[in-house]
Amino acid sequence: xxxxxxxxxxxxxxxxxxxxxxxxxxxxxxxxxxxxxxxxxxxxxxxxxxxxxxxxxxxxxxxxxxxxxxxxxxxxxxxxxxxxxxxxxxxxxxxxxxxxxxxxxxxxxxxxx
Amino acid sequence: xxxxxxxxxxxxxxxxxxxxxxxxxxxxxxxxxxxxxxxxxxxxxxxxxxxxxxxxxxxxxxxxxxxxxxxxxxxxxxxxxxxxxxxxxxxxxxxxxxxxxxxxxxxxxxxxxxx
Numbered sequence: 001x002x003x004x005x006x007x008x009x010x011x012x013x014x015x016x017x018x019x020x021x022x023x024x025x026x027x028x029x030x031x032x033x034x035x036x037x038x039x040x041x042x043x044x045x046x047x048x049x050x051x052x053x054x055x056x057x058x059x060x061x062x063x064x065x066x067x068x069x070x071x072x073x074x075x076x077x078x079x080x081x082x083x084x085x086x087x088x089x090x091x092x093x094x095x096x097x098x099x100x101x102x103x104x105x106x107x108x109x110x111x112x113x
Numbered sequence: 114x115x116x117x118x119x120x121x122x123x124x125x126x127x128x129x130x131x132x133x134x135x136x137x138x139x140x141x142x143x144x145x146x147x148x149x150x151x152x153x154x155x156x157x158x159x160x161x162x163x164x165x166x167x168x169x170x171x172x173x174x175x176x177x178x179x180x181x182x183x184x185x186x187x188x189x190x191x192x193x194x195x196x197x198x199x200x201x202x203x204x205x206x207x208x209x210x211x212x213x214x215x216x217x218x219x220x221x222x223x224x225x226x227x228x
Contacts, residue, residue, distance in 0.1 A: 004156070033215055040122075040220055040221075041220055042117075042203060042218035042219055042220045042221055043157075043203070043216075043218040044218075045215045045216075048215050058215060090156055090157070092157075099145050099162070099164045099207075101147060101159040101162055102157075102159070102216065103159070104149075104156035104157040104158070105156050106154075106155060106156045107154075107155075107156050
């Protein structure tokens with residue numbers, strides 16, 4: 001099993017450009033999440049999904065959109081990138097239920113200039 | 114609202130000595146508590162969790178954590194540190210039955226184990 005994979009690993013964008021980050025999991029998990037990690041701030045939830053075709057906002061959703069058209073994939077989009085979106089983005093997945101641990105991908109390092 | 118505090122940005126310990134990484138939480142009701150470890154340029158890896166039952170939980174790589182309800186703490190411990198334990202450690206909490214499905218993470222504690 002590959003677990004949770006993320007594409008791309010690194011990306012540099014200019015302000016105003018758009019891009020999509022792809023997350024894929026092969027564990028048949030119902031729940032998927034997108035987090036961003038900034039120095040000294042831990043991980044903050046951007047959006048999450050509790051099943052195919054569903055999405056919901058997390059703590060810091062502004063400037064991002066998501067889609068979950070297939071159970072195994074969770075896409076994070078930036079329509080018009082801003083320097084404040086420079087961060088490391090992590091995708092995670094888990095079984096349904098609040099006591100299950102999350103499995104994380106290796107991350108995408110995004111720089112917006 | 115739920116929150117997690119990791120009061121130490123960095124913990125330094127000599128190899129072979131015991132280590133403790135502190136975590137306190139604030140949540141309504143009985144919490145679900147987790148510890149994750151992050152090695153450089155890697156994603157987070159699950160170490161252990163407390164859901165219910167015995168206050169001392171054991172996890173991967175010889176780590177354990179003690180749940181203390183009265184002190185609202187969930188400190189991570191290991192009896193004998195290894196240089197390879199050097200990494201960033203995150204505590205996380207989830208409040209059951211609130212409809213909130215994601216974890217709230219602390220800001221992380223960097224553990225440095227000196228040879």
